[in-house]
Amino acid sequence: MVQKLKGIIPPLLTPLTVDYNLDVSAVHKLIDHLVEGGVHGVFILGTTGEATGLKYDVRQEMINETCLAAKGKIPVMVGITDTSLGESLKLAHLAKEHGAMAVVAAPPYYFNLGQQELLEYYEDLANCLPLPLYLYNMPGLTKVHIDTDTAIKLSKHPNIIGLKDSSANTVYFQSLIHGIKRQDFGLFVGPEEITAETVLMGGDGGVNGGANLFPRLYVELYQASLDRDFQRMKQLQKQVMEVARMLYNIGKYGSSYLKGLKGAASLLGLCNPHLAPPFKQFKEMEMEMIANNLKVIQANIEKIGLSGHTQQYI
Amino acid sequence: MVQKLKGIIPPLLTPLTVDYNLDVSAVHKLIDHLVEGGVHGVFILGTTGEATGLKYDVRQEMINETCLAAKGKIPVMVGITDTSLGESLKLAHLAKEHGAMAVVAAPPYYFNLGQQELLEYYEDLANCLPLPLYLYNMPGLTKVHIDTDTAIKLSKHPNIIGLKDSSANTVYFQSLIHGIKRQDFGLFVGPEEITAETVLMGGDGGVNGGANLFPRLYVELYQASLDRDFQRMKQLQKQVMEVARMLYNIGKYGSSYLKGLKGAASLLGLCNPHLAPPFKQFKEMEMEMIANNLKVIQANIEKIGLSGHTQQYI
Amino acid sequence: MVQKLKGIIPPLLTPLTVDYNLDVSAVHKLIDHLVEGGVHGVFILGTTGEATGLKYDVRQEMINETCLAAKGKIPVMVGITDTSLGESLKLAHLAKEHGAMAVVAAPPYYFNLGQQELLEYYEDLANCLPLPLYLYNMPGLTKVHIDTDTAIKLSKHPNIIGLKDSSANTVYFQSLIHGIKRQDFGLFVGPEEITAETVLMGGDGGVNGGANLFPRLYVELYQASLDRDFQRMKQLQKQVMEVARMLYNIGKYGSSYLKGLKGAASLLGLCNPHLAPPFKQFKEMEMEMIANNLKVIQANIEKIGLSGHTQQYI
């Protein structure tokens, strides 16, 4: 029986070399950084991990290396989202083999599935998986929304143990909190701007991209929310909002988040700034903006004082 | 200078006769019911008020009667959303004349406006209005989203005093809370499922449809959120979730909310069940489900005990 | 019994004064221009006519003046699209009174109707109307698509005599041509780029915005399509494509079509360039581009030679 996971589970960036292979040493560095920052687990090969843009051998290597680096330190959740059920299963077996704790799957994202089709897909998947499954609702990218009724039905499957919601719709999230009766079912949100409020309202934590950069900030915000320490929460929430405002909104299109986050991570010495196709890293001008904003954010975080080791950035 | 409004502002149902004229006596009854329930204001001619489906003379009569009934008791906000700026202004002048406190406008909802066009539209509107303006973000119906940057720019206009967000996206709502610097700018949410959490995080209240039925429930939830009384909040939030689950999800299509809410209101003796075209009231079978569910909800609300007068329903 | 209308039915621009009232003399000038250009009817108060942005008294005056100007010359179709059934009916009665031939209604465009709701809405409307009805499919603006099955069912109503499709989806249009069995049911397309091909495949004509500018061009293209004169069709189609490319794609957002069309009409001396709110006319720089492009288009049209009177533009 898996114990219910709670807290901050960063969706790990996938560190790449210039030719889109895995930067193995950066994976270990990143995991060390997060472990030191007190996170409660890591989620690899999600949207932030650019899983769909990676070649399969890179995905496999990412599983191996992350599990190796995290072994005995923090649990690993492995993204197996794929349009092919067979490829998802292959990744899941690899994850099992290397000691991952669970897998995570968004709906197959090419065809427009109906809810009944989606239900059957997840049941078939959960029946075949060697590890417990977290559902991953990401309608903006997959086009398919895991409706409340579907999620509630799926929550009764013994091998489905939680759901990560990246819809940002907290009416939906509240409906899940109230509709799902299993106490051991984990409910996480993606967007870091709403981790605090969902934890206040009964959620289990956040799968927050910014935690790649400043893990302790997100861990303390989670803790303050659990403790209903509103004064501290307000200080921390403000910084989290500033990370989002100053790092994820530079440039155009929906890719600003990914480009900004990886750009900032590179400036913090955590990995290279290279993104997998179809995206390209920010150019010099945008990187300068990121660098300037990062300094402001670091100074502000310094002011409010985070517990734990002082984080030494470049 | 208008004092900042906070709390529960029910979006009033528009009571209709069988031939789609205004049921004047029901307007007064409904206002009395809400005043007695302790609400902090009312918002007429919104989505819940079926404004767009009403003839203009009915909208005008609704303004007159509501202002008359609410006079000296609670402030009235008047929806002036229209595709024609000229018609919006006419309604606003009538609202002013009858003593309304403010007007509310969603984007004009036929054409797809760009953000710059939307900004200029709202600036033009605010410049001409005889009353202060609340923005109303309702992208699911208007197609046009009032983006964070646009809302922040508009929040600096002296005649724009608040925003009601019905997007259900609390990442957006958090961005407004952090990005808008005016202390006297009101930020409300539409969906009742998230009033509590947004109030905890700095929001000013809820424009919640269910408050037409059970005003005291929503008012107490708002107060418990303000007081950070989590134990009470949990009890009340559960009932609010049940109202949404049991009354707004019967039947098909997006109209279930309106049909269920007005159907329930009719069973509580507050108004007729008639909806303005293009919608029709629930048929007998669905009304029976509403009636049964209403009894369950009433019994559960009874159990947790609301302060104030006992509400006597049919 | 109304005879089946076919051919080019321009969706009339609504000429406005600087304060958004009707420019009555321009209405008459525009109608004369179109009658001289050989069009088969006119459609007022549609999307191109900015109906939703006009005050009701302007819409009413537009009905009066157009019917007056067109009397005995060409049939008038009157747009009565509205979110309020009652207001639609008022406009329809006025249209009847002034001698219009038919009315046109897109789905009510605020709420998201289901197909069954849409079907009942149109049946109710058609039952009450004093004039025959054309359905108007415009899903990009109304959000509600009149699905094939719904359209086929509605085509059996004796008071529904046709459909104008502005979806640009010719799979849908082919489905209507094959699925609707009434010979006297008129099927028109909105986008001028596809009038020729739909006429070749069995359609009845085009409700084409560019025909406000160059009626003869569109009338000849329609005729060439009827005659299957591919050589002539190719010449004319090329010019129609250039009108769309050079006049409707300047500036940003979806409003380029309206701004470009009305801007060009003003340069041709047909009306003022003022648009009803929420839109504003092009600024000087864009108007210069329109002016230059207009000259190129006029020169090219000159080269291929249109029959009828030479059009004298400013």
Added chain:
Amino acid sequence: MVQKLKGIIPPLLTPLTVDYNLDVSAVHKLIDHLVEGGVHGVFILGTTGEATGLKYDVRQEMINETCLAAKGKIPVMVGITDTSLGESLKLAHLAKEHGAMAVVAAPPYYFNLGQQELLEYYEDLANCLPLPLYLYNMPGLTKVHIDTDTAIKLSKHPNIIGLKDSSANTVYFQSLIHGIKRQDFGLFVGPEEITAETVLMGGDGGVNGGANLFPRLYVELYQASLDRDFQRMKQLQKQVMEVARMLYNIGKYGSSYLKGLKGAASLLGLCNPHLAPPFKQFKEMEMEMIANNLKVIQANIEKIGLSGHTQQYI
């Protein structure tokens, strides 16, 4: 220099065994059926081929077997659409190795790319590919539309030789026909309902799913369109519309097309009815409807008489 391909290029169904492996003998049978039916090429691993649902080894085997079966008979276009550029390139190299004529790629379909990002993605891809590339516009499934300007820019790349449009929007298609100046650039449509009209207007043919079933019907419709033989075209178009109406609209959701097409193919003895996950084949009741409808269609096709060999179905 590749000669410009024109005509009917069926998007090949992928015949599967019950455990989702390739049914090799059915691939050969299907290719023979299509060659006999006179098609001008085949396109494998597209939407109809369920490419995204197949394991990679099945995709590879499909390339090998199709190229083997088609060798010296008809050209093969290979779908390499993938969210990972690296995986697309691997498939392209395999296609080259086995003698395919070209590759086809829709936009990477997980992230929402902006047009500039899309442009750069396709340029990078085209620069690396060992075979010429057809663009594939499929916005309903990829979310990303290849806008007219983007397509026109890409049409100037020497290694991009055509575009298949499955948007069903013929305004867009006309814009491409008029905007792309290269004579050797191939423009095809996906939906079979509009192959005839686009060929009349300058298109190069159809990538039509129904041609898997009745290749000769589609080939003759293409030829009649080229010949402007309207009488024959009308007969054939009617049958094509009936295939779509009677076979692709059974059941719910967007998957009716795939389920109906493969179900019908199985009844014609061309392959098994198994679909790759996330879809499942029709159940007995729906299969009976398909069977009945298929008989009606076959009888009607019989009546109009197709040239070539009589097709012997089960």
